[in-house]
Each structure stands twice: as structure tokens, then as C-alpha cells.
Amino acid sequence: MIEILNPTELARARDTGALVADILQSLKARSTVGTNxxxxxxxxxxxxxxxxxxxxxVDYEPSFGRGPFGHYICTSVNDAVLHGLPHDYTLADGDLLSLDLAVSKAGVAADSAISFIVGASRPPESVALISATERALSAAIAAAGPGARIGDISHAIGTVLLDAGYQVNTQFGGHGIGSTMHQDPHVSNTGRPGRGYQLRPGLLLALEPWVMADTDELVTDPDGWTLRSATGSRTAHSEHTIAITDDGAEILTAPDHAQN
Incomplete structure (x- = not known):
């Protein structure tokens, strides 16, 4: 299903996106060394x-998980990159933490993820991983707009990640979003320009570049949810929900609620 939001629904989407952004920034500030x-x-x-x-x-129960998820946010640490199930782990200096949050309010959902380093340490590999996903996300948003195609977004993401020297996994990527969290169209993190669904004003997309330092292979934890790099290497994940507008793409989950 692909939804096209009307102006009233888009206004509600802005509110939900702002809430997601505010929660993530608050959690980032509170996630320090010693936080569980x-x-x-x-x-x-x-x-x-x-x-x-x-x-x-909380009630999310897709075919690939061991559901329901049962928690309110995904917390992925170091070699974990997606669907990190919160558990009894205390953050240490230098940990790379990815927080992925999806919330619905007034019937419209928004989804966003941030990766950051906990504490004072700045491991170069972690800094590079985070930077690559953030740059790929910016490139994806720049490629989005009315008349563009999904393949244009995928190509923009893949170009940044591959040029940075990372392999790209295509099992999980971005997606449409609206009255539910996961909708069509799927947005792969690499692809061919000029291909796929043509973007229209009112379409919401959750774009989410993610990478692992030295592999494109995932393994699943015994919890049935947490996805890690097969080699134990570090990972990063950046995501925004955007709305296609008449003029381009509006970032709904930016901390400053900016538009692009």
C-alpha cells in the first residue's frame, strides 16, 4: 500500500515528526557512560x-522477528545495527549507540534513527561510519522530490556508502510510512537511477542508510530481533522521515524541524 497524505494529514505528520525528533535528542543527551x-x-x-x-x-510482530517486540525503542550498540532489543546492558565510554524510534500520533507515524558515540572517546572507525550514513542520508533527501524516482534515492545513498568504502546490504532499507510504520515503496540503500516508483507530493518516506565496517552480512541474536554485523565490526544507522512536497522534500524528523 502506498499512501498519499492530504494537507490535514501532512500537518499531523509534522507534529509526529517533531515529537520523534525531540524524544531522540532528549534520549541522546541522557545516554551517558553508565546508562542502562x-x-x-x-x-x-x-x-x-x-x-x-x-x-x-511494542506490538510490532513482522515475519522476520520473534515478536511482539515488546519495547518502545530500538537500542543497537557497537556491532548491532538494526532492531536492537533493549536489554540489561550498561553503556561504556566509546560505545557506538544507535537509537531507532517510530511513533504514531493522531493517526500518522514518523520514524527516525541516530547514531552517536557515548562518552569522551572518539574511535576513528566509529566517527567515519556515522559520518558516512549521515552524508548518505543528506544525499538521499537531496535526490527526493516530485517526479524523482525511488531508484534516484537508492542510487544517491549507495554512491556515498560505496565511495566511502563500505559494502551495502539490501535486505533492509527505507520504506513508505503514513498511517502505519512500514508501507510501500521499499527504498533500497543502493540502486539504479531513473527506476521505480515516481514520487508525488504527499508521499512520506522513511530513508535509512546503515552500514557495517567490513561486511554486508547480518546475523541475528538469540533474542530473535537484534541484527549484528557477521564479523563483529562496528555499525551505524541514520534515518529521517521526509514528506515529498511541490518544491522538494521536507524533513519531518529533523531536530530543528528544518526543510530541505
């Missing part, structure tokens, strides 16, 4: 409930 992942999950729950919103994850 279960505390992050509880903080997310409190902020979502107090905002009158709903988590897209």
Missing part, C-alpha cells in the same frame, strides 16, 4: 505516553 539500555526504553515510554502518542514497536 532498559532505562532508555523506559524514558522513551514515558515521553511517548505523556505526549498522547503510541509506540509503533
Amino acid at each position: 539500555l532498559l532505562d532508555i526504553d523506559r524514558w522513551a515510554q514515558t515521553m511517548i505516553v505523556e505526549a498522547g502518542a503510541q509506540s509503533c514497536y
Whole structure:
């Protein structure tokens, strides 16, 4: 299913996107050395409930997971990159933490992810991974607009990641979003320009470049959810929900609610 939002629905999407951005920035500020992942999950729950919103994850039960997910946010540390199930782990200096949050409010969902380094250490590999995903996300947003095609976005992401020396996994990527978290069209993190669905104003997309330092192969934890690099290498993940407008793409989950 591909949804095209009307102006009223788009206004609600802006509100949801702003909420997701605010929660993620608050959690980032509170995620310091000594923080437990279960505390992050509880903080997310409190902020979502107090905002009158709903988590897209608690009851999430796709075919690839061992569901329902049962938590309010994905917390992926170091070699974990996607669907990190919050568990009893205390963050240490130099850990690379990815937070992925999807929330629904007033019938419209928004989805975003950030990666950052905990504490004072700045391991060069981690810095490079995060930078590559952020640059790929910026390139993807720049490629999005009315008349562009999904392949243009995929090509923009893949070009940045491959040029940075990373391999690209195509099992998981971006997606349409609207009244539900995951919708068509799928947005691969590499692809051919000029191919695929043509973008229209009112379409919402969650774009999410992610990479692993030295592999494109994933392994799944015994928890049935957490996806890690097969080699144990570090990983990073950046994501924004955008709305296609008459003029280009509006970033709904930017901390400053900026437009591109």
C-alpha cells in the first residue's frame, strides 16, 4: 500500500515528526557512560505516553522477528545495527549507540534513527561510519522530490556508502510510512537511477542508510530481533522521515524541524 497524505494529514505528520525528533535528542543527551539500555526504553515510554502518542514497536510482530517486540525503542550498540532489543546492558565510554524510534500520533507515524558515540572517546572507525550514513542520508533527501524516482534515492545513498568504502546490504532499507510504520515503496540503500516508483507530493518516506565496517552480512541474536554485523565490526544507522512536497522534500524528523 502506498499512501498519499492530504494537507490535514501532512500537518499531523509534522507534529509526529517533531515529537520523534525531540524524544531522540532528549534520549541522546541522557545516554551517558553508565546508562542502562532498559532505562532508555523506559524514558522513551514515558515521553511517548505523556505526549498522547503510541509506540509503533511494542506490538510490532513482522515475519522476520520473534515478536511482539515488546519495547518502545530500538537500542543497537557497537556491532548491532538494526532492531536492537533493549536489554540489561550498561553503556561504556566509546560505545557506538544507535537509537531507532517510530511513533504514531493522531493517526500518522514518523520514524527516525541516530547514531552517536557515548562518552569522551572518539574511535576513528566509529566517527567515519556515522559520518558516512549521515552524508548518505543528506544525499538521499537531496535526490527526493516530485517526479524523482525511488531508484534516484537508492542510487544517491549507495554512491556515498560505496565511495566511502563500505559494502551495502539490501535486505533492509527505507520504506513508505503514513498511517502505519512500514508501507510501500521499499527504498533500497543502493540502486539504479531513473527506476521505480515516481514520487508525488504527499508521499512520506522513511530513508535509512546503515552500514557495517567490513561486511554486508547480518546475523541475528538469540533474542530473535537484534541484527549484528557477521564479523563483529562496528555499525551505524541514520534515518529521517521526509514528506515529498511541490518544491522538494521536507524533513519531518529533523531536530530543528528544518526543510530541505
